[in-house]
Amino acid sequence: MLDASEGYITEDGRKIGGVVMEMKNITLRFGGVVAIKDISFDIREGEIRAIIGPNGAGKSSMLNVISGFYVPQEGEVWFHGQKRPPMRPYEVARQGIARTFQNIALFEGMSVLDNVMTGRLNYMQAGLFAQAIWRGKAEREETENREAVEKIIDFLEIQHIRKTPVSRLPYGLKKRVELARALAAEPKLLLLDEPMAGMNVEEKEDMSRFILDVNDEFGTTIALIEHDMGVVMDLSDRVVVMDYGKKIGDGTPDEVRNNQEVIDAYLGVAHD
Amino acid sequence: MSDQLIYATEVILNGLMAGVLYALVALGFVLIYKASGIFNYAQGVMALFAAMTLVGIMNGQVPFAHLINAIFGAHITHFGWNVPALLAILMTMAVMVLMAWCVQHFVMRHLVGQEPIILFMATIGLAYFLEGVADLMWGSEIKTLDVGLPQGLNVWIDDTTYGIFGYGFFIDNLDIVATVIAAILVAALVAFSQYTKQGRAMRAVADDHQAALSVGISLSFIWVLVWSVAGFVALVAGIMWGTKSGVQFSLSLIALKALPVLMLGGFTSIPGAIVGGLIIGVGEKLFEFAIGPLVGGATENWFAYVLALIFLVFRPQGLFGEKIIERV
Ligand SMILES: Nc1ncnc2c1ncn2[C@@H]1O[C@H](COP(=O)(O)OP(=O)(O)O)[C@@H](O)[C@H]1O
Numbered sequence A: 001m002l003d004a005s006e007g008y009i010t011e012d013g014r015k016i017g018g019v020v021m022e023m024k025n026i027t028l029r030f031g032g033v034v035a036i037k038d039i040s041f042d043i044r045e046g047e048i049r050a051i052i053g054p055n056g057a058g059k060s061s062m063l064n065v066i067s068g069f070y071v072p073q074e075g076e077v078w079f080h081g082q083k084r085p086p087m088r089p090y091e092v093a094r095q096g097i098a099r100t101f102q103n104i105a106l107f108e109g110m111s112v113l114d115n116v117m118t119g120r121l122n123y124m125q126a127g128l129f130a131q132a133i134w135r136g137k138a139e140r141e142e143t144e145n146r147e148a149v150e151k152i153i154d155f156l157e158i159q160h161i162r163k164t165p166v167s168r169l170p171y172g173l174k175k176r177v178e179l180a181r182a183l184a185a186e187p188k189l190l191l192l193d194e195p196m197a198g199m200n201v202e203e204k205e206d207m208s209r210f211i212l213d214v215n216d217e218f219g220t221t222i223a224l225i226e227h228d229m230g231v232v233m234d235l236s237d238r239v240v241v242m243d244y245g246k247k248i249g250d251g252t253p254d255e256v257r258n259n260q261e262v263i264d265a266y267l268g269v270a271h272d
Numbered sequence B: 001m002s003d004q005l006i007y008a009t010e011v012i013l014n015g016l017m018a019g020v021l022y023a024l025v026a027l028g029f030v031l032i033y034k035a036s037g038i039f040n041y042a043q044g045v046m047a048l049f050a051a052m053t054l055v056g057i058m059n060g061q062v063p064f065a066h067l068i069n070a071i072f073g074a075h076i077t078h079f080g081w082n083v084p085a086l087l088a089i090l091m092t093m094a095v096m097v098l099m100a101w102c103v104q105h106f107v108m109r110h111l112v113g114q115e116p117i118i119l120f121m122a123t124i125g126l127a128y129f130l131e132g133v134a135d136l137m138w139g140s141e142i143k144t145l146d147v148g149l150p151q152g153l154n155v156w157i158d159d160t161t162y163g164i165f166g167y168g169f170f171i172d173n174l175d176i177v178a179t180v181i182a183a184i185l186v187a188a189l190v191a192f193s194q195y196t197k198q199g200r201a202m203r204a205v206a207d208d209h210q211a212a213l214s215v216g217i218s219l220s221f222i223w224v225l226v227w228s229v230a231g232f233v234a235l236v237a238g239i240m241w242g243t244k245s246g247v248q249f250s251l252s253l254i255a256l257k258a259l260p261v262l263m264l265g266g267f268t269s270i271p272g273a274i275v276g277g278l279i280i281g282v283g284e285k286l287f288e289f290a291i292g293p294l295v296g297g298a299t300e301n302w303f304a305y306v307l308a309l310i311f312l313v314f315r316p317q318g319l320f321g322e323k324i325i326e327r328v
């Protein structure tokens, strides 16, 4: 079922398309440390793809390779059927790949609204002089961007903190604002690095619901990293399992759950 | 009104206008510091370089004339034309943008992620290099700069105050113009950073590099932009100061006047730079007026630094900075 290049239908009836992102034989080293060892996997259009594994397995490194923050020593990244030349992170972002960070990276000095608005920067066309001279166009553009941002703010239920400086928000809400900023870019591919880490049960449930809704309503392809096996199994269509920089499993949650190597790796860290 | 009060009012007005210029120089520092964490020691030299370039272009001087003549045995110094002030200012701005690009591509780009002290050292190097380039391009002699700004006693203020107080205030026209221009410049900078795409990106970079990258902002583009804006601020400061006291090496020392302003206002706050500049400007004039005669004068040389020191002890984050709480 997974091999069909035109995609598959999930149990809950969502249509998953062809491959949008393919990692081929990625190897990433930091000095002597091999963070990623010869890993290949793909991400299909419309799916929620999870990367799991114990601490230090190389999950964040993999996300950083996809988003251009790290440059692998070996391997190829294919996006929309084309081999991607080495790219800076901002170039990757402009291709429609948005992300959040494991250790939240927000603009602490700005309000929630301004933070989310930065996600729209690439939709602002009017140049410096156009903005000064041709007010009409700039204003129309501003209105459009504002509307898009307000929609996302409503969607993630953060209207009540729109004007609050981000630095005053509790951790759980910061994570949500970061997601909002990523969504504001209307990404084709959304990368989430441990979106639920450090949250309480209720916040985790909210975040899970938002991730599912984003995927469902906007059809956004999502790759997410998660530590918590239970959460991942509920959320994701397919799972890559990493351990010590190697891929030790790849498949549906059920397939992965029954994989002996995965069980061993997880038993080893089950109590950390 | 008593005589003392009238004199003091005049002193305060003059102090405010001096303060505006301090604020302008401090602003150049704040812009770069906010966006890149670099304390740009070269800000003062940039003002000198801008002023020299402006004079050179206006006078139709051949850049690097000495060098060219030495190599080719020629005797050229001037093109034989004069460039109108406004056009020359635009051309100088283009030179400052080119300088910003060179700084980013030949120096700062290679130092990304280095310790702040290394970046600081790089700007010291840049300062001396730029000073050398300025001398080589335009010659090191003192030049006068006249872009047509009004100068000298403002007669209207003199007459009016004489009519009211029986004592005419001495306010220089140049100071008034400088104040107005600086106010416009600050307003324009604020509007730029609040309402334009590039301004928003600039604020984003100032806040968090990683986050800025993740929303598709090119850091090196923004840094060129920021250095260009700082170059523009330096140009404006250079024009004011150069018109007032001639274009010469000491112009680059106005940067030293900006230091106490920064300590007062904080290194990252634009309103801080403005208020800090005004406080120092008024403070030093008023102190000289009131206490100067008692201690033999010349307090303007040190007053700003002492004030800044006192501030450092009691409020190290500056007027507008957030309270610094050590994480333990
Ligand atoms: N920027 C870096 N410099 C050096 N080593 C790094 C860097 N990023 C990650 N590593 C190393 O790569 C390995 C994998 O880290 P990471 O990808 O963060 O794992 P995970 O996200 O699965 O916990 C670790 O050994 C980590 O120390």
Ligand SMILES: [Mg+2]
Binding pocket: A059, A060, A061, A102
């Ligand atoms: Mg990680």
